[in-house]
Amino acid sequence: MSLIAEKFSQISPSQTLAITAAAKKMQAEGQDIASFGAGEPDFDTPQHIKDAAIEALQAGRTKYTAATGIPELRQAIAEKLLLENNLEYSPSQISVNCGAKHSCYNAILACCDPGDEVVIPAPYWTSYPEMVRLVGAEPFFVETKRENQWKLTAEEFEEAISGRTRMLILNSPNNPTGSVYTKAELEAITEVAASEDVIILSDEIYEKLVYNGRKHVSIASVSEEAKNLTITINGLSKVYSMTGWRLGYTAAPPEIAEVIDTIQSHTTSNPTTFAQYGALAALQGDQSFVNDMVEEYDMRRQYMMSRLQKIRNIEVVEPEGAFYFLVDTTKMGLGSMNLTEKLLSRYRVAAVPGLAFGHDMSVRLSYATSLDVIKKGLDRFEEFCLSH
Numbered sequence: 001m002s003l004i005a006e007k008f009s010q011i012s013p014s015q016t017l018a019i020t021a022a023a024k025k026m027q028a029e030g031q032d033i034a035s036f037g038a039g040e041p042d043f044d045t046p047q048h049i050k051d052a053a054i055e056a057l058q059a060g061r062t063k064y065t066a067a068t069g070i071p072e073l074r075q076a077i078a079e080k081l082l083l084e085n086n087l088e089y090s091p092s093q094i095s096v097n098c099g100a101k102h103s104c105y106n107a108i109l110a111c112c113d114p115g116d117e118v119v120i121p122a123p124y125w126t127s128y129p130e131m132v133r134l135v136g137a138e139p140f141f142v143e144t145k146r147e148n149q150w151k152l153t154a155e156e157f158e159e160a161i162s163g164r165t166r167m168l169i170l171n172s173p174n175n176p177t178g179s180v181y182t183k184a185e186l187e188a189i190t191e192v193a194a195s196e197d198v199i200i201l202s203d204e205i206y207e208k209l210v211y212n213g214r215k216h217v218s219i220a221s222v223s224e225e226a227k228n229l230t231i232t233i234n235g236l237s238k239v240y241s242m243t244g245w246r247l248g249y250t251a252a253p254p255e256i257a258e259v260i261d262t263i264q265s266h267t268t269s270n271p272t273t274f275a276q277y278g279a280l281a282a283l284q285g286d287q288s289f290v291n292d293m294v295e296e297y298d299m300r301r302q303y304m305m306s307r308l309q310k311i312r313n314i315e316v317v318e319p320e321g322a323f324y325f326l327v328d329t330t331k332m333g334l335g336s337m338n339l340t341e342k343l344l345s346r347y348r349v350a351a352v353p354g355l356a357f358g359h360d361m362s363v364r365l366s367y368a369t370s371l372d373v374i375k376k377g378l379d380r381f382e383e384f385c386l387s388h
Helices: 006-010 015-028 047-058 071-085 100-111 127-134 154-160 183-196 224-229 254-266 273-284 288-308 336-347 371-386
Strands: 094-097 117-122 138-143 165-171 199-203 230-235 248-251 324-328 362-366
Touching: 006 127, 015 336, 047 273, 071 094, 071 248, 071 273, 094 100, 094 254, 100 127, 100 165, 100 199, 100 230, 100 248, 100 254, 117 127, 117 154, 127 138, 138 154, 154 183, 165 183, 183 199, 183 224, 199 224, 224 230, 248 254, 288 324, 288 371, 336 362, 336 371
Parallel strands: 117 138, 117 165, 165 199, 199 230
Antiparallel strands: 094 248, 230 248, 324 362
């Protein structure tokens, strides 16, 4: 008899973390690795945020809080959502969780039963399907097209809906493609969701990392109908370079928010108390760090785009958000696991296989790394591409 629950037989470990671990091991052995694997900003957390957490520690703020966070932080999130996203939520509709990944899982667990289907546009962030499977529901993948900037259309969404469809997971700006949905595109998707009572999980963790004059739009803001169907997911990790702080949040209709509160009370209890005071300082403090970071990423993005467009045997779509390129390697005829293994072992370049995102003939390159690493890595990547 197996000691492991049957549902875990279908769950795969994170390949994004695996490639990063392999690259770090080689670096620790003294090898010169150009790593494009990072899914986190390469900037330090701003000092005023760290100071707020230190002050909270020194003030003895080390005890339990309400399961879904301190009132001040939930209020600050509500104010942020109103001011920046045109979304009105009471603090009771907001839950502060242990990272946006945790927020996503809580939301799926709150809404989906075994046998339900969850529509996931591919390429997708690697953890979405596994979260769906963990709760006993089934992912239903919709292959998006490069010529449509890897975005789900309302027509594709409508075709994917069945009698078992419970939820759509939408990620804009998107990891791994960098695509950003327009308001018109979101309105069309919302109309379909509303006609079939499909819940929308909107992962907006990269919302401020947008370029080319693009503006992030929260899908819940396009109509009252959309808001009543949407769980908005966000956090502090990407925008404030706080990945290790593990702080995300959900904003949801009251009945869903209540269940998320209950789930959290029985699993993690509250997020780390003193970290919440750092989050409060992040939301209420000087925002110039964010602007500076976006400018730096945009410079790297433009440099990478100019280089990648000239490399033979690959195709790219210009990303308008986040900090990734999804490089289409179909012309090389290599599966992404084979390709990334060769790239790492022979050319000392770490990239994440597209298989992790549901698109095998591709690799993800992150520009959340220094320009020196990017230049060196692209030189080697170009040499690899020319050899195939």
